[in-house]
Amino acid sequence: MPTCHHFDAGRCRSCSELGLPYDVQLVAKQRHVEHLLPGVAWLPPVPSAAMGFRNKAKMVVSGTADDPTLGILNPTGAGVDLRDCPLHTPGIQAALPVLARFVSTAALTPYDVPGRRGELKYLLVTESPDGELMVRFVLRSQEPVARIRKHLPALLAELPALVVASVNLQPEHKAVLEGDREIALTEQETLRMRVDGIDLHLRPQSFFQTNTAMAAELYRLGRTWVGEVGPASVWDLYCGVGGFALSVAAPSVVGIEISREAIASAEQSRDEARLSGVRFEAGDATAYALGASTAPDLVIVNPPRRGIGPELSGWLASSGVGHVLYSSCNAQSLARDLAAMPSLRPVRGQLLDMFPNTGHYEVLTLLERV
Template identity: 30%
Template sequence: MIVRIEKLVYNGYGLGRGEDGLVVFVPYTAPGDLVRVRITERKRDFAFAVVEELLQESPHRVSPQCPHFGQCGSCQWLHVEYKVQLQAKEEILKRELKSLAHAVEPIEYGPSLGYRRRALLFVENKLIGFRGFRTNRLVPVGNCPLLTDDMNRALLVLYRFQTMLKRAREVWMGEDKDASCLLIDVSATAKVKDIHEIFHQLKETLETDVGLRIRYAGKRSRLGKDILKEKLCGVEVCYTFGSFFQTNRFMVESLVRKVLELVPEGGRVLELFAGCGTFTLPLSKRAKSVIAVEANKGACDLLRESAERQGIKNLNVVNADADRFTAEFSDAVDVILLDPPRTGCTPELVKAISKVNPEYVIYVSCNPTTLARDLRRFSNYSLVSVKPLDMFPNTFHLESVAFLKRTG
């Protein structure tokens, strides 16, 4: 079948139409490509396909700077001009929001390579890599253009230790935004004897602070650092091995600043899904009071320690489930800030937030589809603005900050 690709869509595919009008989703294509495809899966109204031959190349194609592109699932759009990716992301957000699309502001972005400072890699047969696009197959990676330089250098060091790789299953890496410290967490199936030598070579190669942790059978060995520290809008935020934190080192501060700008000075804030305090800690300087709710106990402990060390007294960290906590919450707050996982929030949580009745809701989302679904459920709020930020260049992922105001 011959297909002309019309646009890029959420989930990373190019969307085209066959001669019979059938909608076909084809990975690794660009708007304007004319491709001969092979259907891999046929649904009632559409199909998935793969390219058999590129008949006419889109003018928006660029040469992907990665030998693994096309197999590796960690980026989908490395072959598309960055400005076209940005346009596609704005359009995707508008399409998802439908009648709310008028609220979408221009997308904010930064450098498109070397930005990714947190990653989980997998190890099989002594090879380290990412999973393929929509498969479980390991794609071994020697160097990834999205990762920071230190992470790429660390990968090369790890490859020198074949005995360790034989036992390793996963490698988590995380770096502070200023690239001054890299933490590496290896999970293994048996004891790794050369931890000192691995650490020594990492230190020598990276010239930054390093923390190396190796875990197996419930035991942990660690050498070097165990905390990443960074200043966000003038306030120190800390993370540790395996913590969730914003992936894009160049854009994290813009994201935090965007959220802060929306919070009225001296306001009372309830924050749900707070993590280690990326928003919470800078927010505590602006707000009268912050209640931060987070399900992960380790993240809550880190957040409390960061607050104590900086003498922050107007913050109450609650280790709880966001739904349950909000359903029983009866204090008055001016703002509810939420940053849920990709699945978005439950209808019950939207109801509970509406019942708390804050003047403003700030919804940070990494999934435009669940964001659009959830925004439609806030019936007594109007959408003032949605700011897209490209936290994940060269991939289809998109972060947005939605700002809602109570109507009643």
């Protein structure tokens, strides 16, 4: 059974299912999706490592510059230090104490939420499969940037895995993780994520799955299932940094994503891989589909938790698209979207345990036109 001394002491309950043996967690998730989507032919679930899988740390910085805490806030607003959280990859666990010392060295005053004062709000740390790190300092203002730059060479010497560093400015006092403006601190601005034979470039404001092993399996399954269909044309809607679009084999692939940072990452990966048949465009997925003059053979959708919604579901149902590959992190919104597409029948589905020790997961479902 996975264990964590923070969970046992009641300091952190983010892993709501941690008290259950891992195989019990997996069975419960499989039963949940089978209940929500009874018409799907479910394959066995894909298990994850129960600990040490999380490639990104989102650490609230609290306390003082001399004695910072990196972790979460308790109900009273005080910091709970989780720098040894066992969910994180070993590289992140090793980096967080070094970064805590850097907060003190650079005199970065943690942001005091109740008092609305201070500067450093979050430390965001991502580790690549190669063990390289991206670190982002989320600040209220530019005031500490000069001190960060001054002490950065010493940090890079102490933490040689750190290859991408930046400052994100989030001046507002509200529960928003990051702002729009990013200030690069290193010459290298992208973290190379080698996943299932593909090099994906991750920029500071780009999204990537938090479980690298499950992301690799997700893209591998997508490539296999799409390959069995053999489409001539594919759209990858909500494509992010291009994981599915760059994995599948088709003469024509178009990836659509609202984030321009993610599109820039996807285009860099495409150009390095010399995939001339893949095109990316920044824009709204639903608007792109509704405004298109022709439909592709197959559409991939990988939306946020809210799902694709009635407009895109309705378009897919009436479009003539032969197959849809739907990757979902919320089976409830997936069930709602599938109910709105009665002309597309689920062929198979598979659960990937992207988020062990919680009730969350990823589900991949292949639909075909009736």
